[in-house]
Amino acid sequence: MIRIGDAPGVRRLLIGVALVLTALFLLLPLVAIFAQALMGGIDLYWQNLSDRYTLAAIGLTLLVTLLTVPINLVFGIFLAWLVTRFSFPGRRLLQTLIDIPFAVSPVVAGLVYLLLYGRNGWLGGWLDGYDIQIMFAWPGIVLVTIFVTCPFVARELIPLMQAQGAREEEAAVTLGASGWGGDLRVTLPALAHALLYGVILTNARAVGEFGAVSVVAGAIRGQTNTLPLQVEQLYQDYNTVGAFTSASLLALLALLTLAAKAALEWRAARRESLA
């Protein structure tokens, strides 16, 4: 097929530019992270990693992720189900509202939560009466992380569930499947791929969220610092190697996420090619 810009010269130029840009903007920083982290040798790297505060940050990040991902998994399925299977007034509005966390800057999200749940906030004051502290503690961090990552699962599922339509479920019912039996055996397995993909994205974002978390965490070292906050604090302390050590952990997680994503896509492509 002959298309515009198909001349060999043009093609080489475009490929060259793309490669240079990729190396400059994507590859080089990634290499730099690990280079900086290991600058002081492997011993210093381990020493930085086993720092008490860094370990606490890793623990908190894990806690936040472990809470956020299942909650948003359930919430996302529920939401997708609602907007694709039922028609009710406000359905379209709801579908638009799902995207708010993507549209709003995370810092703004953090501030709103601070306003609501802070000691002088509407809900925070009331909760304070029961001696429950949300802000500047891990519950606040979990809350904003849930907010920021809640669209991922739903957005992966909605287009697929819309395309899938109700036919397969109807088929299951005509064959005698009860509501839940049909869903568990028919609907969910067909969505497994999208579901996993949504989880991977939610997970990546939950681990890496900075803006919203930094507003509500209050940066109490060893208590409310997640890994991204720890990176930034170490850097402020002129501990470059320490900052990059923590950053290298995040980068490693990101690479794992990408690998998982690529593996899923490869599997999906293989399944299609079988068809």
Add this chain to the structure above:
Amino acid sequence: MSIRISQIDKTYGTTRALAPIDLDIRDGELIGLLGPSGSGKTTLLRIVAGLEQADGGSIHFGEREVTQVHVRERRIGFVFQHYALFRHMSVFENVAFGLRALPRRQRPSNGEIRTRVMQLLEMVRLAAFAERFPAQLSGGQQQRVALARALALKPDVLLLDEPFGALDAKVRQELRRWLRHLHEELGFTSLFVTHDQEEALELSDRVVVMSNGRVEQIATPDTLYREPANRFVFEFLGDVNRLEGDVIEGRLTCGNASVSVPGVEPGRRELLLRPHEVHLAERAIPAAHLPVTVASIVPVGAEVRLELEADWLEEPWLASVSHAEFERLGITRGRRLFALPSRLHGFDAAGAQNVALPVG
């Protein structure tokens, strides 16, 4: 199992999808619901299945009233337009689905399920494909899996929504014949929806012609074709030629053409006829003087299709003649001949009127 549909109606918002409909289907009958899109045929099928709720009326399967019975308990098999196979399950698991979904007490053992499913796959000639996935099959094969799946629970009633709509002509022909056989062999009562008149006429014991949410006619294919109840049915079932003119004293005149139409009321009239009801001759006869010119010739299988033009016609007529007739008359393009209708059909608000004419 016989099906009795009485006074079933359905309205979506302000659109009337079904006017109150009555339909009696005998045990073991194969019934085609035929109509253009939006005629309500699919809605009716889905109401019989229980996938849709009627606003009023009742449905009986045999003596059992099922109007309020859930789809699950209606004992129907349903074949969906685009098969709706479970994509992530093998062909075997698709067919086994209904058996595995049975409550524990009625559920056959794994061995029995295997035997039954393989039997069904044997029947649809797909035993070799048991471990394949739906996406690895052709459209016709997928449709056969869908049929086997729908028959796995030995339903009393088999319902099919445009079962062959998405397939190419040859496969469709094959599947039709095969479904007909299966129907005769297993004897289930069956209701299918189609917009293809040929399919309806070939497959059904009786055809229900629908338009705008009402039943226009229920009849055997033969009766339907020969004695359509009204103009809609006549036009929907095949190609139609029109003849419009003034009737005076039992003779219709239109320009330099005229034909005797005994028994037709005087006045402006439109009469219709099918292509096979147009015969051709070299000379006019007293009963019919309809000069035409052959405009095009297309041999189609056992007959030759001709397009006929004339000053007195607004649209050309179609005529189908046998090859023998074609050769006897030595028909060529531009040849001037006389049309001899063997039959003319007139319709008014009250119904149909057929005028039989002697072929000269």
